Amino acid sequence: MTTLTFPLSRIEGHARVVMEEENGKLLTAQFQAVELRGFRNFVVGTPAEQMPVIVPRICGVCSTAHHVASVKAVEKVFEVTPPPLACQIREILLLGQLIQNQATSLFIFTMPDRVGVESLFDMDESEAARKAQFSIAQQALRVRKLGTDIISLAGGQFIHPVKAHIGGVTGGISREAADKMLEDLRRMLPVACELFNAYWDMSVAMKERIGTWGDDEPTYYISSTMSLKPKLNSGHMRVLSPDGEEKEHFTPEEFEKRLEFTQTEYSYAGQTSYQGHILRANSLARINITSAFQTPLADSYLERFRASFGSPAHAILCFDLCRGIELVYAIERVMELLADNLEHGETEVGYTPRDGIGYGLVEAPRGPLIHRYVVENGLITDAQFIIPTVHNMKAIERALMVAGNRYIHPGTINLELEKAVGRVVRAFDPCISCATQ
Amino acid sequence: MESDLKKLPKFAVLQLSGCAGCEVSLLNASEWYDKYDLVYMPLVVSTHRIPDDIEVLLISGGVRNDEDAYNLQRAVKLVDRVIAVGTCAISGGVTNLGDRDDVREIFLSQARRAHLPRLLNKTHPVDAYVDIDLYLPGCPPTPELFMGALLDPQGFKAASIVCAECGRRKLNDMKPEHITGFQIADQDPTICLVNQGFLCVGTSTRGGCRAPCTRAGHPCVGCRGPSNAFIEKESTVWMENIQRVFERMTNIPPAELNEALRSPQLSMFLFQFSDYAGGHRRIRSKDKVL
Numbered sequence: 001m002t003t004l005t006f007p008l009s010r011i012e013g014h015a016r017v018v019m020e021e022e023n024g025k026l027l028t029a030q031f032q033a034v035e036l037r038g039f040r041n042f043v044v045g046t047p048a049e050q051m052p053v054i055v056p057r058i059c060g061v062c063s064t065a066h067h068v069a070s071v072k073a074v075e076k077v078f079e080v081t082p083p084p085l086a087c088q089i090r091e092i093l094l095l096g097q098l099i100q101n102q103a104t105s106l107f108i109f110t111m112p113d114r115v116g117v118e119s120l121f122d123m124d125e126s127e128a129a130r131k132a133q134f135s136i137a138q139q140a141l142r143v144r145k146l147g148t149d150i151i152s153l154a155g156g157q158f159i160h161p162v163k164a165h166i167g168g169v170t171g172g173i174s175r176e177a178a179d180k181m182l183e184d185l186r187r188m189l190p191v192a193c194e195l196f197n198a199y200w201d202m203s204v205a206m207k208e209r210i211g212t213w214g215d216d217e218p219t220y221y222i223s224s225t226m227s228l229k230p231k232l233n234s235g236h237m238r239v240l241s242p243d244g245e246e247k248e249h250f251t252p253e254e255f256e257k258r259l260e261f262t263q264t265e266y267s268y269a270g271q272t273s274y275q276g277h278i279l280r281a282n283s284l285a286r287i288n289i290t291s292a293f294q295t296p297l298a299d300s301y302l303e304r305f306r307a308s309f310g311s312p313a314h315a316i317l318c319f320d321l322c323r324g325i326e327l328v329y330a331i332e333r334v335m336e337l338l339a340d341n342l343e344h345g346e347t348e349v350g351y352t353p354r355d356g357i358g359y360g361l362v363e364a365p366r367g368p369l370i371h372r373y374v375v376e377n378g379l380i381t382d383a384q385f386i387i388p389t390v391h392n393m394k395a396i397e398r399a400l401m402v403a404g405n406r407y408i409h410p411g412t413i414n415l416e417l418e419k420a421v422g423r424v425v426r427a428f429d430p431c432i433s434c435a436t437q
Numbered sequence: 438m439e440s441d442l443k444k445l446p447k448f449a450v451l452q453l454s455g456c457a458g459c460e461v462s463l464l465n466a467s468e469w470y471d472k473y474d475l476v477y478m479p480l481v482v483s484t485h486r487i488p489d490d491i492e493v494l495l496i497s498g499g500v501r502n503d504e505d506a507y508n509l510q511r512a513v514k515l516v517d518r519v520i521a522v523g524t525c526a527i528s529g530g531v532t533n534l535g536d537r538d539d540v541r542e543i544f545l546s547q548a549r550r551a552h553l554p555r556l557l558n559k560t561h562p563v564d565a566y567v568d569i570d571l572y573l574p575g576c577p578p579t580p581e582l583f584m585g586a587l588l589d590p591q592g593f594k595a596a597s598i599v600c601a602e603c604g605r606r607k608l609n610d611m612k613p614e615h616i617t618g619f620q621i622a623d624q625d626p627t628i629c630l631v632n633q634g635f636l637c638v639g640t641s642t643r644g645g646c647r648a649p650c651t652r653a654g655h656p657c658v659g660c661r662g663p664s665n666a667f668i669e670k671e672s673t674v675w676m677e678n679i680q681r682v683f684e685r686m687t688n689i690p691p692a693e694l695n696e697a698l699r700s701p702q703l704s705m706f707l708f709q710f711s712d713y714a715g716g717h718r719r720i721r722s723k724d725k726v727l
Contacts, residue, residue, distance in 0.1 A: 045537070433455075
């Protein structure tokens with residue numbers, strides 16, 4: 001028997017893939033998360049009101065999602081409802097994070113795979129980039145920074161933001177600041193589209209080279225977005241069956257009854273399943289649930305995607321293309337929201353601290369994220385973080401089996417497998433800091 | 438990004454156990470792109486070994502498991518200039534499970550996995566294992582601070598304390614009787630948060646961050662760590678000093694303040710003292726902290 005270990009890079013956090021093969025037959029493919037810090041344990045005893053400052057530190061890539069989910073969980077415990085303006089500003093925060101994350105995944109994590117270089121910084125020396133006639137690396141980093149600028153505007157700072165607050169947000173967005181951001185967004189939208197077009201072309205060329213979009217059997221999908229104009233500051237979870245039917249939708253309070261969680265001996269991250277079935281979250285799940293974005297450019301990309309891949313789409317590398325569609329949508333949607341008055345009006349309501357159990361749900365870039373807190377005497381006595389990457393664990397491992405079977409044969413292991421492992425894992429864009437906390 | 442890139446000084450980023458926020462912040466700072474050749478940083482570059490001709494090594498994250506310790510000790514052998522970035526690398530950060538041994542024991546008993554890197558009893562700062570040439574505290578350090586550390590560590594001067602960059606007015610005649618807690622609905626955006634009863638430690642926290650939190654209405658939790666006035670002293674000296682600051686600016690009873698100062702969100706600040714919670718580490722010279 002041979003054990004193959006693949007270290008992983010261009011993903012968030014520390015993980016590796018381990019495959020066991022015997023006589024050319026792949027026996028197992030494990031996705032091993034090898035880090036663990038212990039947030040779930042050490043937040044016990046923390047005043048509930050401090051959670052929105054502490055838990056963003058679970059992940060510097062996803063800190064905005066944790067910040068908002070945490071605020072919403074405490075609000076549920078305290079039975080306080082934030083004013084509409086605050087909800088709108090939180091939506092802008094989450095859209096800013098979607099822009100940052102999808103640009104990072106597209107251009108920093110996965111684009112180098114398409115042209116065979118080690119990092120975005122080598123991109124401009126590639127043949128594909130020369131065709132583009134502009135500096136892909138510089139433009140990509142500018143688009144990514146746009147997302148962080150939006151988070152700074154709505155959240156105070158772009159990593160570990162502070163402006164979402166129990167009862168609302170700490171302040172509105174002035175007309176002047178909104179207009180300045182709108183100007184940047186208008187300038188960068190065509191740049192993002194140009195990059196995404198180049199990315200799409202590179203993806204098609206890669207598919208021609210490797211001969212597959214990453215075929216795997218259909219799965220169930222989970223998301224907390226709606227079918228029209230997806231909202232990230234969400235309230236319900238949805239499960240889609242492999243044939244595209246909505247199986248059910250449920251509140252975050254019901255997640256324990258609907259989803260099964262298991263631990264494994266080989267990873268610090270758990271795994272989720274739905275009634276014994278493999279689930280997928282992240283961009284492809286959202287796109288499969290979306291009927292229309294109701295913004296012009298995103299809808300035209302959606303049409304192009306559907307023409308190529310149908311609905312629901314299942315191929316692994318579709319995750320990556322879906323991130324590009326969402327990048328365009330998020331820019332268009334933030335532009336709509338910033339055109340509204342975000343300066344005047346109630347941003348915050350008072351509250352009375354109470355004890356109880358609260359669930360906070362948002363749609364993070366990687367899928368639905370839930371924080372569940374139990375509060376006694378104002379202190380956290382139990383905290384659970386229901387992480388979208390964990391929903392994808394079984395799907396990642398099955399996709400790795402498919403890739404392994406493609407390149408492992410009696411007598412030979414094709415070293416393209418190493419690249420395939422990277423492509424499969426990055427398509428799911430796992431976040432290991434979040435998955436293990 | 439230019440074709441002569443290969444002649445630039447090489448630098449590497451060793452990511453230990455952390456949240457990747459420091460790396461994300463570094464990516465937002467663009468001025469280094471054409472001054473350094475980034476040769477190793479797993480988040481961004483698919484190279485799994487640190488080359489042996491690098492000039493600068495940035496270390497983010499704390500030492501949480503034995504693999505972190507091994508990678509750290511191996512990496513520093515290859516390089517002259519080592520910079521510890523972020524609160525996790527410098528103090529163990531928010532993730533060292535506070536100073537509660539009982540929590541740690543429960544955690545370790547639940548978490549053990551036979552075939553994975555062995556967890557240490559807490560997250561250790563990197564200078565518990567190796568010598569550090571420069572410390573860049575912050576959770577995370579802002580892109581501007583990264584630029585200072587990478588491009589001009591001698592010339593870069595951070596503001597002494599967060600108050601210097603906050604822009605709120607301190608008043609002599611506004612003295613709250615109690616700590617305000619967390620509600621901010623009635624907060625005045627122009628007046629010092631201490632005057633309004635918030636537990637803000639900006640008065641003793643190293644500046645240079647441009648005070649994004651207090652400007653956004655949130656009290657400073659001290660992620661940049663002690664200012665030069667305190668960095669070479671013990672945590673008890675700071676405790677006495679912050680009591681005096683609050684006595685001068687508020688009427689909050691000392692016992693109430695004392696309890697609040699031990700709240701978890703200030704752990705990022707407190708653990709940067711070398712003696713806090715049985716740290717017993719060498720005191721860090723202020724000349725080495727940016």
